[in-house]
Amino acid sequence: MNPDAPLLFFDSGVGGLSVLGPTRALIPNAPIVYAPDSAAYPYGTKSEAKLAAHVPVLLTRLVERFAPRLVVIACNTASTIALDHARAALAIPVVGTVPAIKPAAELSRSRVIGVLGTEATVRQPYVDDLAARFAADCTVVRHGSAALVELAEAKLRGRAPDPAAIAAAIAPLLDAAPGMDVMVLACTHFPLLADELAAAAPGVRQVDGAAGIARRIAHLTRGQPWPERPSGQAVFTAEPDPALFPALARFGLSRVATL
Ligand code: DGL
Numbered sequence: 001m002n003p004d005a006p007l008l009f010f011d012s013g014v015g016g017l018s019v020l021g022p023t024r025a026l027i028p029n030a031p032i033v034y035a036p037d038s039a040a041y042p043y044g045t046k047s048e049a050k051l052a053a054h055v056p057v058l059l060t061r062l063v064e065r066f067a068p069r070l071v072v073i074a075c076n077t078a079s080t081i082a083l084d085h086a087r088a089a090l091a092i093p094v095v096g097t098v099p100a101i102k103p104a105a106e107l108s109r110s111r112v113i114g115v116l117g118t119e120a121t122v123r124q125p126y127v128d129d130l131a132a133r134f135a136a137d138c139t140v141v142r143h144g145s146a147a148l149v150e151l152a153e154a155k156l157r158g159r160a161p162d163p164a165a166i167a168a169a170i171a172p173l174l175d176a177a178p179g180m181d182v183m184v185l186a187c188t189h190f191p192l193l194a195d196e197l198a199a200a201a202p203g204v205r206q207v208d209g210a211a212g213i214a215r216r217i218a219h220l221t222r223g224q225p226w227p228e229r230p231s232g233q234a235v236f237t238a239e240p241d242p243a244l245f246p247a248l249a250r251f252g253l254s255r256v257a258t259l
Contacts (some may be wrong), residue, residue: 003225006031009072009074010062014036017034017251019072019214021210023214034232034233056085059086104207115186116173116183119144156247183204183205233257235258
């Protein structure tokens with residue numbers, strides 16, 4: 001294994017940074033290519049057919065270009081729709097990000113769990129299956145929000161989210177799930193709004209899969225060599241917005257390019 005072979009993180013936008021963070025903490029010297037599909041953002045309002053066709057093609061292009069050792073689909077929407085298609089298209093390991101319903105069910109005392117994702121994610125059979133397998137004795141209430149994705153994108157560009165907008169975005173979930181004590185952040189953009197969501201839903205625990213994904217990546221790459229120093233670049237599919245550069249730098253992505 002070439003020590004410089006990167007880990008390729010992929011999302012529609014900045015959400016995958018919430019997955020990247022714990023991986024960086026666990027494997028500090030892993031070279032990172034972070035690829036936001038800014039040309040096709042947002043994913044959550046797109047159709048299954050479109051994403052199932054688009055994601056494997058783009059990932060194939062990225063893998064040809066960067067020769068990563070492993071791909072992380074750091075996006076619940078793309079994973080719940082296109083994970084199998086991506087695995088079939090690529091010859092390297094593909095780690096997906098799917099709603100953390102299992103740990104949420106383990107934590108819940110009230111047995112009422114919320115799943116907060118994109119509109120596309122919350123309607124997936126993949127989510128039905130997770131709920132049936134791991135939370136059969138829970139009431140699992142789903143809510144999709146495109147507004148929260150936009151608010152997370154704006155926050156990473158330095159614009160503080162309006163608390164009223166956050167509250168309005170999750171009000172339908174709170175109304176539909178009385179007694180909810182655990183909320184699955186089933187979109188990788190949402191942990192970037194953890195503080196704001198905690199203020200809007202006090203007392204509700206938030207669960208996401210990022211720490212588990214970091215452990216999975218460490219397991220899959222155990223024994224492989226890494227460079228002596230960390231490095232990271234962001235590779236956008238459309239002209240990048242310079243307002244994002246400071247946030248990217250905070251995640252160790254000091255170089256920015258366009259595919
Ligand atoms: N970050 C993505 C997810 O985890 C999707 C956001 C979007 O593009 O709608 O689902």
